[in-house]
Amino acid sequence: MQVASWNVNSVRTRLSHVTDWLKANPDVDVLCLQETKVVDADFPKAPFEELGYHLYIYGQKAYNGVALISKAPLDDVRMGFGAILDDNTVGDLDDQKRVISGVLNGVRILNLYVPNGSSIGSEKYDYKLRWLALLKQYLGKTLEETKKLNVCGDFNIALENKDIYTDEKRDKHIMSSPNERDTFKDVLTIDHSSIEEEALTDAVGVSLADAFRKFTDEGGHFSWWDYRAASFRRNMGWRIDHHYLSPELYDQAKRCWIDIEPRKLEKPSDHTPVIVEY
């Protein structure tokens, strides 16, 4: 089973890139899109349905938006944190459409578009950290019910220095600041504080692990390159799109790779697909 994640930076602008990629990658069972940038009524469903795919979309005007494109129908599709957390807990964190998930072959595939954060100390940075704190609760609750979880998407975080092309200003840069890294590492470890007392069972102590790093140790592998400064040609990128797997699924993982081909096309997305197989 293969699951891919791709921030397409507008699904309408990138439509032929996405459909061509699906045709070229028929073994991909589910493609998770981020930054679709379109309300559900205007999502270009027909080109995907004509190829035989099932669509699950959760969009908004101009910004954000996520979607699942699946060869087979998905079970128990959920949109937003509010699908399993109460309104008071969620607060304003579902105003932006960034969370969608569904189940295929007993695996819950959770597709995320983590907030960018703009710049350290900004209002958007605080929003990113609050969003991640809520994600921790959401994952704790999700892991109470499933052992097989694939959390993928555009995380807008590079956890390791080798995930970035340069050493410069790393600590002061969005996506690699110590506070973001520490917060996110904490999200990946499910502890008592994120689970209600009576539900304390198997999920406690579970850590989600980076599928890409199961197979590749070296740096220089990236999933995003700035449109500016000929960054792609010079491979000045960041690895910020990921697949994090629960232990059982991580053990099963056979392969995880980045396909840089779509980044070479005319008018590309600034991100490129990351695929995991298990």
Place this chain on the structure above:
DNA sequence: ATGGCCGGGGCACCCGGA
């Protein structure tokens, strides 16, 4: 040392991205 480019909205630039 800085910024360089995109997409959307909507028609002039501004917001947001990362």
